């Protein structure tokens with residue numbers, strides 16, 4: 001087989017964003033509810049600044065309220081925890097996201113722990129991780145939610161498929177494994193100690209790479225016809241000395257073998273922000289005790 005279908009994450013994210021905007025318009029009209037997302041950035045990491053700006057822009061484009069807090073790099077942990085306490089109490093703020101990574105003096109686990117689990121739109125709080133694990137309603141991390149929707153672009157049902165996830169982080173690999181189990185996949189989680197990773201990967205009908213190693217997954221690791229979701233975002237230098245983004249999958253090789261594949265950029269990345277908007281609407285509705293608008297019923301996790 002030659003020439004996998006390219007799964008267009010930008011187009012899918014735009015569709016999700018449209019649904020969010022329609023849902024928000026109805027919430028404003030019918031319930032006088034404007035979902036609000038607060039994003040906190042500590043320091044001036046250039047990549048984080050771009051992410052935060054994009055999140056704010058998409059939030060307002062969807063008709064929601066965006067609150068941005070830019071704190072200096074030398075902010076103390078106590079000051080950040082105090083900011084979170086205020087946001088936890090604010091009735092206008094339904095979702096809180098603290099952009100990672102944080103400066104050295106701040107312990108990220110303590111910060112995540114301080115966020116009200118019902119406002120934890122990143123889904124990183126241990127309460128939300130637990131809710132996902134046992135199948136209770138909660139907030140699910142955005143990137144894994146996006147991965148499942150992308151995989152469903154290629155396959156109507158994931159039921160019964162072999163899914164292999166390379167990477168076991170708390171923000172991608174582990175929650176994605178839970179979501180794929182919920183889809184009735186047979187799930188394998190591989191990592192840096194996995195023996196014969198290429199052979200494990202070749203079992204996959206759905207292969208997800210969330211590693212952070214440029215082009216680790218080669219064409220001959222892929223089962224012909226497999227759906228390949230590339231979460232990795234790696235900045236590498238081209239021969240001409242310019243920077244470019246590549247995924248964890250060697251795209252040119254992989255697309256000759258796979259049935260469908262997400263590109264980098266333009267695959268998982270745009271979906272992560274789109275799912276953040278969905279999570280914010282979901283958090284707002286739960287806090288007000290109203291049903292999730294029907295536009296978002298098939299999109300929301302947890």
Ligand code: NDP
Nearest residue numbers: 143167168169172191192210211212231232233268269272
């Ligand atoms: P982490 O560094 O937290 O986890 C990486 C995982 O990959 C670990 O489980 C590690 O194994 C495993 N790993 C590392 N090297 C190898 C190897 N050689 N073979 C097999 N497994 C390996 O990363 P994240 O989960 O946070 O992110 C992964 C990638 O996804 C990054 O490139 C990141 O930038 C990107 N990302 C993209 C997002 C998006 O919106 N598109 C959102 C979040 C992340 P072990 O546990 O054994 O160390």
